[in-house]
Amino acid sequence: MEELRLGVIGGGNMATAILSGVIKKNVFPKDKITVSDKDTTKLEKIREMGCRTTENNQEVLKQSDIIVIAVKPQVIDAVLDELAGKTKDKCIVSIAAGISKKYIISKLSTDKVIRVMPNTPLLIGMGASALTGRGTIPEYIYEKAVSIFSAAGFVTQIEDEQMNEIIFLNGTSPAFFFRMAGAMVEAAKEQGIDEEKALQLAAKTMEGAANMLLSSGKTPAELTAQVTSPGGTTLAALTAFDEFRFEEMIREAAKRCTGRAYEIGR
Ligand SMILES: NC(=O)C1=CN([C@@H]2O[C@H](COP(=O)(O)OP(=O)(O)OC[C@H]3O[C@@H](n4cnc5c(N)ncnc54)[C@H](O)[C@@H]3O)[C@@H](O)[C@H]2O)C=CC1
Ligand SMILES: O=C(O)[C@@H]1CCC=N1
Structure with missing residues (x-):
């Protein structure tokens, strides 16, 4: 052949x-x-x-x-x-x-x-x-x-x-994660952390978290719960996710992504 x-x-x-x-x-x-x-x-x-x-x-x-x-x-x-x-x-x-x-x-x-x-x-x-x-x-x-x-x-x-409908999950989402990392680095800088170290820590944490999602057999909610101590720092941080409606933002981003695919599509 x-x-x-x-x-x-x-x-x-x-x-x-x-x-x-x-x-x-x-x-x-x-x-x-x-x-x-x-x-x-x-x-x-x-x-x-x-x-x-x-x-x-x-x-x-x-x-x-x-x-x-x-x-x-x-x-x-x-x-x-x-x-x-x-x-x-x-x-x-x-x-x-x-x-x-x-x-x-x-x-x-x-x-x-x-x-x-x-x-x-x-x-x-x-x-x-x-x-x-x-x-x-x-x-x-x-x-x-x-x-x-x-x-x-x-x-x-x-x-x-x-x-x-799949585009937001893999095609577009690298941009979500890059934005997330960028925002984390900016927040770290405001708290006096060196930019390079902040980026390394944020990116390595994303890598580790992604690998846990793939290999632990646990759901995203279960893994979140493992990090979140009662009365602790994570719980305090996540109140901002709730207040600023994180899940709603992601749902809306997915809708807009798919909507745009249909607009430019045929
Ligand atoms: N960039 C991304 O993250 C992703 C992009 N895609 C899709 O991949 C496709 C390409 O995207 P990119 O590589 O980002 O775009 P790009 O703009 O980097 O590459 C497209 C290339 O096509 C060339 N081109 C334009 N008209 C042409 C023609 N008539 N004949 C031959 N070449 C021509 C352009 O000069 C350009 O170099 C798009 O349809 C996009 O929807 C899919 C998944 C992810
Ligand atoms: O933004 C875009 O239209 C292309 C498709 C998925 C990622 N980039």
């Missing part, structure tokens, strides 16, 4: 994050990876990673079996129009927020489409990606497409109908 080739259309932030895992784990040899971008400055970085580059999206189509579309949802139609009717026997992977699998199938006249919601931590091999199922895609091709994302972290399968 011929070795499968990878193409990526759009060589920005997510393409770089995805390719770093693919290259590190040798999911595809570098000479079997072709990346296109209209912006040649983006291609320089990709070339430095060892991949083949082109400004021509059609060339990616020609040189690849699995093609990841990694452009913004606002410009995806131009790319889909370029590919329309020419993707027979190709597997199309879209990471565009809000753009449904149904829509891509209707534009390309192929049902060999996988929709994925990845996140930027793929860049350091600690990503979390949600993917739609195999459909009519041959199993070995689907497995290869999944390995693009599993090479750099956790993957899980979900229905296309849930893809907009």
